[in-house]
Amino acid sequence: MRLKVLNLTYHPSRSPQIIRDDVTKLDKLPRRVAAILDLRDDDDENGGVDGLISDISELAAWLVLAGVPHLTIYEHDGVVKLHISELVRYVSKNLRLYFGTDSIPTFAVRVPHTNATAYSHPALGTNVDLTISVLSRVDGKPTILELTKTMSELAANKELSIKDISVELVDEELVELVGPEPDLLICFGPSLDLQNFPPWHIRLTEIYWEPGNTDVNYAVFIAALQQYSQCEMKVGK
């Protein structure tokens, strides 16, 4: 109920000014936002891969307007990874709706697992307004397993000593393989379910979800940013 009211009052209806106004009120902003999205049945409203892609393109537009440069999408089964070209096309289209045709922001879509990157405007180089990383279950524990395998091969060949395996080394490798840790994780499901999200990457991540919410909407997004702006990080101190 609360959500419905919020949605009515907040609905941005593709007007950048409202989002900008909301964001300027915040004390601090995350640099990296991650979102856990659920793949729904093809028959449901906003279901299937198309639904996911349209959700991602909305998120991308909001993040560009908020001035957050990194978006991480986590979807358990990784179906979006198979539709990267469609994703790029759809996000461009949606950004055009928000920003008009003159000043479309540039963005890149990364799939760390296959080490592939697609640019919206290949001609403009690698300097983009928004980077979207697409993750799935394989980027979590299976990647740590792969890393361990590599390390054990190196150790068998006496190229790496067990003593040298430190938190810093593992962190460096995993940032290389998956990416840095997000500052804010928004779970768009009705209750918190981390779904095997990469465990190394939620160390100090602020987690937000709205109980009962089932879709990607602006009210949840801005509430998450508000919670992040109020949180206090002490890291043990």
Place this chain on the structure above:
Amino acid sequence: MFEQLSTFPGYDQVLTGAKKLFGRIIQTGPVPKHVAIIMDGNRRYARSHKMEIREGHNIGFETMASVLELLFEAGVECATVYAFSIENFKRLAYEVEALMDMARLRLCQIRQHGELCEKYGVRLRVVGNRKLLPVDVQQIVQETEDMTKNNTRAVLYMCFPYTARDDMTQLIRNVVAESLINPEFEISESAFNHFLYTPPLDLLIRTSGTYRLSDFLLWQSVLPKCSVVFSDRLWPEFSPLHMAKILLNWSFNTYWYGHGNGFVVLAPGDSARAQKSPVPVPDSAEDDYSDSSSDAAVDAAVEEEDTFTSDEDPISK
């Protein structure tokens, strides 16, 4: 008001009785096997009550004992508490020393009286990077562990000092070491789980209204079967009653939705997800609940509400 009540004669007996009763009732439905707690907010509590920080930690310890009593009464087999993070060494030397003092004192107490441990058959294990502790504390830890090692009913894991990243790195090291010794050893997720010190986690609780995991049991808590609960109370304010509510919620949600956090969107790949999850979920356990307890769970929920009110009555008189 609550503090004054606790000075009444017979209060402890009533509380213990209530916990026992609750334990019996909750065991009619699903109970989490492994509960982990991030006990956050001792210092904020001390500051807001104008106490010394040391005193806040002391009250926090009392809360822990009280909450653990309820958990073990409810049939939880394994509890993990985040006592001290490796990052906490960055705090003022004075406070670190006070915490170490408290560890010495409390562990000695457990050794001498062994109340909590003996009564519930609790085995104490200290996990984490112990090499970072002062030598005498290491010694005490070792002795206390040895003293309780024959207890089998439940295990209390104390993370001291611990961070999940340190733990995962240690895990990787162990797996690499094993693969060097044993060439046929296959590196898989089940192999990793074999090296974990705890059984799969069912419920993780974080207090003080902070929505982060803060480097605690990361590997375990991302599992789809684990539910993470955040509470707005500071740890010293967190009472067994709050714990009871969380347990009831978990129990109901697990029974009703099949997930401890409540309704989750079932994706088409969801059944596959359950199979892929490294922890085999025994189907028989779910069958047990489904046939007999459809009414029982609801009844139990109602009953428990009743018992609380009736338990509180004698106190308030």
